[in-house]
Amino acid sequence: MENQRVAVVTGAARGIGAATATRLARDGFAVAVLDLDEAACEAVADAIRAEGGTALGLGVDVTDAEQVESGVARVADELGPPVVLVNNAGIIRDNLIFKMTEGDWDAVMAVHLKGAFLMTRACQAHMTAQKYGRIVNLSSSSAQGNRGQANYSAAKAGLQGFTKTLAIELGRFGVTANAVAPGFIQTDMTAATAERIGVPFEEFLAHAASQVPVQRVGQPEDIAATIAFLVSQEAGFVSGQVIYVAGGPLD
Ligand code: NAP
Numbered sequence: 080m081e082n083q084r085v086a087v088v089t090g091a092a093r094g095i096g097a098a099t100a101t102r103l104a105r106d107g108f109a110v111a112v113l114d115l116d117e118a119a120c121e122a123v124a125d126a127i128r129a130e131g132g133t134a135l136g137l138g139v140d141v142t143d144a145e146q147v148e149s150g151v152a153r154v155a156d157e158l159g160p161p162v163v164l165v166n167n168a169g170i171i172r173d174n175l176i177f178k179m180t181e182g183d184w185d186a187v188m189a190v191h192l193k194g195a196f197l198m199t200r201a202c203q204a205h206m207t208a209q210k211y212g213r214i215v216n217l218s219s220s221s222a223q224g225n226r227g228q229a230n231y232s233a234a235k236a237g238l239q240g241f242t243k244t245l246a247i248e249l250g251r252f253g254v255t256a257n258a259v260a261p262g263f264i265q266t267d268m269t270a271a272t273a274e275r276i277g278v279p280f281e282e283f284l285a286h287a288a289s290q291v292p293v294q295r296v297g298q299p300e301d302i303a304a305t306i307a308f309l310v311s312q313e314a315g316f317v318s319g320q321v322i323y324v325a326g327g328p329l330d
Contacts, residue, residue: 105130143197166198
């Protein structure tokens with residue numbers, strides 16, 4: 080276990096985060112599974128351990144600086160210093176701008192932007208000390224604008240600027256930073272959108288698939304596979320990039 084590289088994935092109790100934690104464990108990382116609900120994290124960690132991997136489930140609210148600091152310290156103590164961070168935790172609070180509340184705005188900014196900042200600040204200390212690191216931030220095709228998502232698209236576009244700055248600042252320490260921007264992925268998040276607009280999820284999925292050049296919606300594993308490449312050792316010359324994973328071209 081001492082030789083295993085340690086990866087931290089936030090929002091990893093379900094969806095893209097759980098698929099990414101599982102994939103990275105299969106690729107040989109010891110994985111810290113972070114999410115709001117520690118029991119839900121443990122279920123993912125148990126599944127990883129059941130297939131022979133190493134995992135630690137931790138309840139951490141990424142918007143809380145103290146929880147982030149103590150959570151990352153626990154990861155370093157129990158698994159080893161993290162050299163991979165995937166900032167995946169996310170929420171949506173969709174509304175047209177005239178109905179969007181200050182609370183909707185602040186909540187989305189807090190999880191996506193402040194959460195990524197706090198987690199990165201805590202983990203980069205370990206990465207720079209080891210002169211090696213890989214950071215991946217979850218952006219979105221919504222960064223280009225999406226009706227009902229002024230808060231979310233601003234946060235996801237903000238994460239692209241954050242990523243490029245991390246790449247510039249941390250490159251000299253052997254740390255790369257990239258963003259993955261998924262298109263439509265079949266998770267609880269997109270199921271919640273279907274419910275909000277009152278369309279059965281199956282119908283919502285079929286319509287979304289018809290809009291995608293490869294004629295299907297994405298699965299969490301599609302995103303996990305892209306992240307797996309970006310956090311690999313061989314991806315060391317890819318930094319500051321935004322990779323759209325959307326079944327077709329986006330800028
Ligand atoms: P998901 O199924 O809703 O999972 C997100 C996870 O993040 C949940 O387990 C959630 O916990 C957790 N989380 C929320 N707030 C948190 C906090 N403050 N601290 C720690 N964890 C927190 O979402 P997903 O579809 O897998 O999306 C994962 C990421 O990809 C997000 O950043 C999302 O914006 C991005 N993305 C998704 C899509 C898509 O089509 N699904 C497209 C583009 C980008 P709770 O369950 O307890 O709330």
